[in-house]
Amino acid sequence: MARPRSEEKRDAILTAAMELIAEHGLGAATAEIAKVAQVPHGSVFTYFGTKSALLNELYVELKTELSESILEAMPGDGDVREQLHHLWGRWTDWGVSNPPKRRALAQLGVSDQITETSRKAAAVVAGPAVEIVDRARSSGALRDAPLAYVGALVEAMAGTTIDFIIQDPGNAERVRDAGFEALWQAIS
Template sequence: MARPRSEDKENAILEAATRVICTHGLSAPTAMIAKEAGVSNGSLFAYFEKKVDLLNRLYVDLKAEMAAAALDGIPTESDIRTQVFHMWSNVIRWATDCPEKRRTLAHLSVSDDVTPESREKALGEIAGVAELVERARQNGPMRDLPLDFVAALMTALADATIDDMIRNPANADRHCAAAFDGFWRMIA
């Protein structure tokens, strides 16, 4: 009986928030996000009751998108090292292809506005990644450590590698491969 809410507008707000937060940080005004999305200030609050709600939604969405990118086209017939390297490359390609998404995700990751519930949800989204890491380390020296911890070490290495690749594009591929080799010596 009434005018339906538009999914396009919600997406426009989320995409605008990614762009604006990338450059202005989490203190980016909602008015700026709304303007960038081509939507009125008031409408933003129709789609997301509070600014924190928008932030939490964005965090989960970006994590899910990154996880989906990581698992894209994994060669399941190949040996495990090849598969994990494929995943490693996927994550790094996603991060270098979408620097705005990565930067915004980095802002969100360290924010207190992102609730433990959202972080839990995001952990669920990256289950596929964890499963691959589990198979990779199961006969290696880190086989008795909690999987979460090993996954965190991998994420830390990948993140530092991406930072380096962005700062120093000339050696990007070489450093990407070298860091993966290091990671593999560590776990396998």
């Protein structure tokens, strides 16, 4: 009779992978990940099959966590600016308070190891957030641009803002607010 897999181990591996990727890039060794997660090396493969699969699951996990964080406490009937402001604040806060997650996600995002399937899965969970962006841009310069493009722009601006605040935390609030104004001008 097979023992059931442990959710804790799975999470420990994902967390360790996230930290090591943030620090050492995608070259982080599975053996090292196992050590940090305090699980046997073999378990990485019991739980994820291949390193590539692990990276993909981590990518989706981080994207999901980010999306959920963005949507949490989203004002439901507020006007669009208010909603976009909420989105922006949550997004940048998530990254600023989790530098390793932000860095890991940045590495994963540009990697060719992440499959189209994973990217689509991430897009699905990001759907509600994208809808807000869609409404916000409905009468602006980007009103006729592909929605995927507009979403990517927002993501790029948020990522840049997070990185800048991490590196220079002194002006956090000012940068975040100025960034939002720029975003609002850009798309509304």
